[in-house]
Amino acid sequence: MxxxxxxxxxxIELAPRIFELTLKGELVEQMETSGxxxxxxxxxxxxxxxxxxxxxxxxxEESTCxxxxxxxxxxxRAISELVKGQEIDVxxxxxxxxxxxxxxxxxxxxxxxGGIGVPPLYELGKRLKxxxxxxxxxxxxGTKDAIFYEKEFSELGMLMIATDDGSYGYKGxxxxxxxxxxxxxxxxxxxxxxxxxxxxxAVEGAFSDHPHVYLSMEERMACGVGACYACVxxxxxxxxxxxKVCDEGPVFKSGEVII
Amino acid sequence: MSRLSVKLPGLDLKNPIIPASGCFGFGDEYSxxxxxxxxxxxMVKATTLEKRYGNPTPRVAETPSGMLNAIGLxxxxxxxxxxxxxxxxxxxxxxxxxxxxxxxxxEYVAVCAKIGDAPNVKAxxxxxxxxxxxxxxxxxxxxxxxxxxxxxxxxxxxxVPVYIxxxxxxxxxxxIAKAVEEAGADGITMINTLLGMRIDxxxxxxxxxxGTGGLSGPGIKxxxxxxxxxxxRAVDIPVIGMGGxxxxxxxxEMFLAGASAVGVGTMNFTDPYICPKxxxxxxxxxxxLGIESLEALIKEVKESRK
Numbered sequence: 001m002x003x004x005x006x007x008x009x010x011x012i013e014l015a016p017r018i019f020e021l022t023l024k025g026e027l028v029e030q031m032e033t034s035g036x037x038x039x040x041x042x043x044x045x046x047x048x049x050x051x052x053x054x055x056x057x058x059x060x061e062e063s064t065c066x067x068x069x070x071x072x073x074x075x076x077r078a079i080s081e082l083v084k085g086q087e088i089d090v091x092x093x094x095x096x097x098x099x100x101x102x103x104x105x106x107x108x109x110x111x112x113x114g115g116i117g118v119p120p121l122y123e124l125g126k127r128l129k130x131x132x133x134x135x136x137x138x139x140x141x142g143t144k145d146a147i148f149y150e151k152e153f154s155e156l157g158m159l160m161i162a163t164d165d166g167s168y169g170y171k172g173x174x175x176x177x178x179x180x181x182x183x184x185x186x187x188x189x190x191x192x193x194x195x196x197x198x199x200x201x202a203v204e205g206a207f208s209d210h211p212h213v214y215l216s217m218e219e220r221m222a223c224g225v226g227a228c229y230a231c232v233x234x235x236x237x238x239x240x241x242x243x244k245v246c247d248e249g250p251v252f253k254s255g256e257v258i259i
Numbered sequence: 260m261s262r263l264s265v266k267l268p269g270l271d272l273k274n275p276i277i278p279a280s281g282c283f284g285f286g287d288e289y290s291x292x293x294x295x296x297x298x299x300x301x302m303v304k305a306t307t308l309e310k311r312y313g314n315p316t317p318r319v320a321e322t323p324s325g326m327l328n329a330i331g332l333x334x335x336x337x338x339x340x341x342x343x344x345x346x347x348x349x350x351x352x353x354x355x356x357x358x359x360x361x362x363x364x365x366e367y368v369a370v371c372a373k374i375g376d377a378p379n380v381k382a383x384x385x386x387x388x389x390x391x392x393x394x395x396x397x398x399x400x401x402x403x404x405x406x407x408x409x410x411x412x413x414x415x416x417x418x419v420p421v422y423i424x425x426x427x428x429x430x431x432x433x434x435i436a437k438a439v440e441e442a443g444a445d446g447i448t449m450i451n452t453l454l455g456m457r458i459d460x461x462x463x464x465x466x467x468x469x470g471t472g473g474l475s476g477p478g479i480k481x482x483x484x485x486x487x488x489x490x491x492r493a494v495d496i497p498v499i500g501m502g503g504x505x506x507x508x509x510x511x512e513m514f515l516a517g518a519s520a521v522g523v524g525t526m527n528f529t530d531p532y533i534c535p536k537x538x539x540x541x542x543x544x545x546x547x548l549g550i551e552s553l554e555a556l557i558k559e560v561k562e563s564r565k
Contacts, residue, residue, distance in 0.1 A: 227284035
C-alpha cells in the first residue's frame with residue numbers, strides 16, 4: 001500500500017455521470033490482483049473521507065491504471081472536474097481481490113456485473129482471458145444510456161446485457177441473464193460478481209452449492225485500511241462476527257458473509 | 260529529554276502525538292504503513308468485557324469538514340484483546356493507552372482490573388462519552404456524580420493511571436472534569452465526538468442506521484479548544500487534547516489551550532500518514548514560534564494562568 005500524488009493522463013465521460021479516469025504513477029507496480037480498489041482523496045479540503053473506487057484496468061508497462069466511477073455527490077463531482085495533467089492523492093491498492101488460481105484453459109467462467117459494479121470485472125476479464133478461459137459476461141444496467149465498455153467486454157468473451165427498462169438487450173435484470181446463460185453453459189467452472197445487493201443475492205441463489213463463486217461487496221467506508229470498523233458485513237458462519245469489507249474483502253467467497 | 264517529549268502520569272512520551280481511540284483500530288492496522296514506534300502512544304480501540312458486534316451499517320456519513328460515525332464500540336472483547344491485540348504491539352517502543360468501555364459499573368471495573376496486566380498498557384482511557392451505544396458510554400459521562408462514582412470504582416482496581424475521556428455533549432463540562440479529578444482521576448482526555456445527525460433527502464430517513472452519530476473532524480476543533488481551555492483552567496490533572504486536529508498548527512493550538520499531549524482522530528482516515536507527518540513537522544514550527552520544548556510550553560501556559 002502506498003500513498004501517491006498520481007498524474008491524471010485522461011478523464012473521459014463514458015456515459016451520463018460515468019467517468020473513466022486514467023492515472024499514472026509508481027503505485028501501479030503494486031496493483032497485482034483484480035478486484036482491489038484505490039482510495040481517492042477528494043480535491044476539496046472540506047470533504048474528509050476518501051472515495052473507494054475499484055480498479056478497472058491496470059497497465060504495468062505504462063505504469064497506468066484506470067478507474068471508472070459514477071458521480072453520485074459533491075465528492076465524486078469534484079473528482080470528475082479534474083483534467084489531464086493535474087494530480088490526485090491516491091492510496092492503494094487496498095483490499096483483497098478475486099481468486100483466479102483455480103481457472104484453467106477452456107473453463108467456462110460467468111462474470112456477472114450490474115451498473116457501477118461492472119468496472120472491476122474488466123481487469124478480471126482480461127486476466128481470465130490470459131488464462132484462455134471461456135468468458136460469459138452478464139451485465140445489467142438501468143437503461144441503454146448507462147451502458148459502458150460494451151465493445152471492450154465483447155472483445156474478451158460473450159456479452160449479454162439486460163436493461164431494467166428494456167431500452168437495450170434483454171428487458172429485465174441479471175438474474176434473467178443467469179437463467180439464459182445456464183441454458184447454454186449449464187456448468188460454469190467459476191462465477192464472479194460485482195454489483196448491487198440484489199444482483200449478488202441472485203448470483204448466490206443461482207449457484208448455492210458451487211465451490212467457486214466470488215462476490216465483490218460494497219459498503220460505506222472511512223479509513224479503507226481496516227482501522228475504523230465502518231464498512232462491516234455479517235459473517236454467515238458466526239453472525240456475532242463482522243468482517244471488514246475494506247480489509248477482509250471487498251471480494252468474499254459465496255457463503256462467507258450475509259448479503 | 261528531547262524537545263518533543265512530554266511526561267504524564269504513567270506515560271513517558273517521546274512525542275505528544277497519539278492516534279485517538281476508534282480511529283486507529285488496535286494499532287496493527289497501520290503497522291503496514293509505517294513504524295508505529297514513531298508515535299508517542301496509541302489509544303487503542305475501546306475494549307469491553309464481552310465482544311461487541313456494533314451497530315448496523317451505514318455507520319459513517321460525511322459532513323462539511325467532518326464526519327459522523329456510529330460504529331457502536333465493535334471489539335472482540337477483553338480476553339481476545341489481551342491475548343491477541345495488545346501482545347502484537349509489544350514489538351514497538353510504545354506505551355499503550357487502553358480505552359475501556361462498558362454498560363455497567365461492574366463491567367468497567369472488570370475490564371480495568373485486568374487490562375493493566377498487559378505489560379505495554381501504561382494507562383487506561385475510561386470511555387464514559389461514546390454517544391453511539393444505548394447502554395453505557397455517554398450515560399456515565401453526562402452526570403458529575405455518576406462519572407465520579409465510576410472513577411472511584413475503577414481507581415480501586417486499576418494497576419495503571421486512569422484518564423477519563425469526557426463528552427462535549429453537556430451544558431457545562433467543568434463540573435464533570437472537577438468531579439473526576441476529585442474522585443482520583445490521573446488525567447483527562449477530551450473531547451469525544453459531538454452528537455449529530457444527517458438526513459437523506461431521497462429516503463427522508465437518517466443517513467446512519469443508528470439515527471444519530473458522533474461528529475468529529477476539523478469542524479469540531481473550536482469546540483474542543485474552548486472546552487480544553489475551560490477544563491485546564493479548572494483542574495490540575497493533565498489533559499490530552501483532541502478534536503479536529505489536522506495540522507501542526509492545530510497541535511500547538513491544543514497546547515496553548517492547556518493540553519499536555521494531543522490525540523489525532525478523523526484525519527487518520529483522510530491521510531493515513533498524518534501522525535508521522537505531524538511529528539516530523541513539529542520541530543520546525545516550534546522553531547518558527549520560538550518554542551524551545553513542549554515541556555517548557557506546557558509550563559509557560561500553566562504559569563500564565565496563575
